[in-house]
Amino acid sequence: PTGDGAPDGEQDGASQDISNEAIARFPDAIDSDPNEEGIEGADIADFTKRSATIGVSNNSGAGEPGSVVINEVVTDPQADWSDSIGGRGEPFDTRPGTGVPQQDDQWIELFNVSDREIDLTGWTLLIHDSLPSKELLSDLNDHLYFTEGSSARKLLPGGYLVIGNPDGVMEDSVFLELRDAAGQVIDTVEIGADFEDDGLEDGAPDGENNGNASNPVNEAIARFPNGTDSDIGETGTPLDADVTDFIKRSATILASNDEGVVTPGDVVINEVVTDPQSDWDASSVTGCRPKEEIPFDWIPCTGQGARVNRNDQYIELFSKAAFPLKITGWSVVMKNGTTGSQVDTEYLNLVGTDLIEPVLRFSSPDDARTNTLSPGQFLVIGNPEGVMDDTVFVELRDGLGTVIDNVELGDNPEGDDPNDGIPRGGAASGTGTEAVQRTPNGTDSDPNEEGIRNADIDDFTKRGGTPARVNAAGVFPEIGDVVINEVVTDPQTNWSETDFDGTPSSGPGIQGEDEFIEFFIKKSGLDLTGWTVEVNNDIREIGAVSFEGVLDPNDTVNRAFQVMQYFGRGSFQDTAAGDYVVVGDPALEGSIGNNCFILLREPGRTIIDDVEIGDDPENDGEGDGAPQGQPGGGDANSPQNEAVARVPNGGDTDNDVADFRKQPVTLGASNERRP
Structure with missing residues (x-):
């Protein structure tokens, strides 16, 4: 027949x-x-x-149905995945370019869910829409992009393959078929309208919508959880398998679709600056101190080159999670004004696609390399999209668009109830009130985002900016609450071998290693987290170094010392009046110099105390440096004149010559006590 x-x-x-x-x-x-x-x-x-x-x-070339799945599809690109401009110059990797998204930024991702290597040579991906097309998988196809170690001949278990800019143009409603070299159907997915021709409204993501996207948060049609497949055998049952298996979410190209999903409360909006008082973006290329200033690092640009404007705004995130979190697909939504009518959104995984590029400053270099936020680490979003009003409602959303945290500054930009936002919003009166901070650091009275009234009022205070650093708690510091009490720049005694505990060791003092700065605490309840010490040298001091570092024993990267000792009843986070803090080897085996100007700052950059040693390193005129207004103020030739010390102990008349004298060291104790 x-x-x-x-x-x-x-x-x-x-x-x-x-x-x-x-x-x-x-x-x-x-x-x-x-x-x-x-x-x-x-x-x-x-x-x-x-x-x-x-x-x-x-x-x-025959495969097993369900061994490789069509895992993620982008039909309406929201990013320059082909790297037409910028990016890393590697199309269809995890960092898109900066060009305008086009049709050639479309892509389809395959995922090997099996436990064995699979040879895809001769396999085909059929694209059924009004103009059907096909992609043949082989090592000769230059549209294929793989995770490390995989290829068309060897897709590793757990490996991903992206078909970038597939043949033709995918419509937002499309039926995709993956067939092996023997022509067997290995996987299918129907997106949107009935191109599968089964007469049912059962296309991903929900039987009604298709691949059309309005922003990066809903750019991809993705299996969630990653690789899930309700119809492994491709039997056509259950009928709603695609609806069950797929969602719309942010793109996770060449990575798990589970990335970027966070439990509410695991990450908090920890600090917001809407009214900058410091040059955090360090936009000046000249006249900026320190010269190696990094945008939105913990030290702002100072000096003649400092320029403070709205580009210095920032939002800081802090991870309270117990494990590293991928920031893939995260976004920050900012609703401005008393009604929240003006909305701006920053998409964290697409940094570089905005015309005015924001800055992501990770506190951990490893996190920056892996686009990850680790436990206890910070992420600063510098110069976010648009301009934040002082009255603003800020939301953090994960890769699925779920609200992870929010904070309301001012009167009701959230649009819920008046008088439950942080009073006066983000408006600042100076550097000491520049930031709206969770205090203590990371505190959250509404971790499940249930809308608990007054949570923001209870959790936040106005303090000095501490981007990518712990927010200090404790009482508010004022000028003179802590003084620079004793300094050794020319050591005659070996203090370092006993970790500056006040007991001298045998042997001579070594320039650099045995230098120290002692601070005297005059107020109880201070938290010294985020405080910094700055040393500026006379340029004639050969071998001396100028620097600024933090007084934080837990910060091994930015701290200004090799050893820290706390003497007294209190602690570093909760001081007691009459206590002492000593930082040993503050220049990290360099020398602070015998002619130096030392400044102590609280996190808001207010100078709490300063002292000039020697002949005019402060550049304010000669003759007023401790102890006698003469060059080489820190010079010593015996233990009897080793220290430059305040006498009476802690005395401060704002006259360095009157307040300081040369005498033996009284490390961690009153300068009026003779050793």
Whole structure:
């Protein structure tokens, strides 16, 4: 009879490309009519169209349904994935370019869910829409992009393959088929309208919508959880498998679709600056101190080059999670004004796509390399999209668009109830009130985002800015609450071998290693977290170094000392009046110099105390440096004149010559006590 010829009773041996070049028995050597009795339909049952397997088994290249899944699809790109401009110059990697998204930024991701390597050579991806097209998978296809170690001949277990800018143009409603080299259907997904032609509204993501996107948060159609497949055998059941398996979310190209998903409360909006009083973005290229200033680091640009403007705004995030979190797809939404009518959104995984590029400052260099936020670490979003009003509602959302944390500054930009936002919003009166901070650091009265009234009022205070650093608690510091009490710049005694505990060791003092600065605490309840010490040298001091560092024993990167000792009843985070803090080897084996100007600052950059030692390193005129207004104020030739010390102990008349004298060291104790 007619209509019973291989491969399907309708087609013949004509082929369009190498994927359907051969008419082949599959499985290899199968024969439904071994006695040649003319059994009807035997050829249709036994043969398929596939790539040629000359001289080898027709089973070659055959896969198992469900072993590789169509994992993620972008039909309406919101980013320059092809790296037309900028990016890393590597198309379809995790960092898009800065160009305008186009149709050639479309992509389809495959994922090997099996536990074995799979050879994709000869496999095809069929794209069914109003203009059908096909992608043939092989090492010769330059549209294919793999995770490390994988290739078309060897897709590793857990490996990803992205088909970037596939042939033709995918419509937002499309039916995709992945077939192996033998022509078997390995996986399918229907997106939007019924291109599957089954008469049902069962396309991903929800039976109603398609791949159309309005922003990066809903750019991708993705299996969630990653790789999930309700119809592994491709039997067509359950009918709503695509609706069950897929969601719309931010893109996670060449990575798990589970990335960027966070439990509310695991990450908090920890600090917000809407009314900058400091040059945090360090935009000046000249006249900026320190010269190596990094944008939105913990030290702002100072000096003649400092420029303070709205580009210095920032939002700081802090991780309270117990494990590292990928920031893939995270966004920060800022609703400005008394009604929250003006909305700006910063998409954290697409930094670099904005015309005015924001800055992401990670407190951990490892996090910066991996786009990760680790436990106890910070992420500063500098110069975020748009301009934040002092009255603003800020929301942090994860890769699924779930609200992870929020904070309301001012009167009701959230649009819920008046008088439950942080009073006076983000407006500042100086550097000491520049930042709206969670105090203590990371505190959160509404971790599950249940809308607990007054949580923001209870959790936040106005303090000095501490980007990428712990927010200090404790009482508010004032000028003179802590004084620079004793300084050794020319050590005559070995203090370092006993870790500056006040007990001298045998042997001579070593320039640099045995230097120290002692601070005297005059107020109880201070938290010294985020305080900094700055040393400026006379340029004539050979070998001396100028620097600024933090007084934080837990910060091994930015701290201004090798050793810190706390003497007294209090602690570093909760001081007691009459206590002492000593920082040993403050220049880190350099020398602070015998002519130096030392400043102590609280986190808001207010100078709490300063002292000039020697001849005018402060550049305010000669003759007023401790102890006698003469050059080389820190010079010593014996233990009897080793220290420059305040006498009376802690005395401060704002006259360095009157307040200081040369005497023996009284480390961690009153300067009026003789050793």
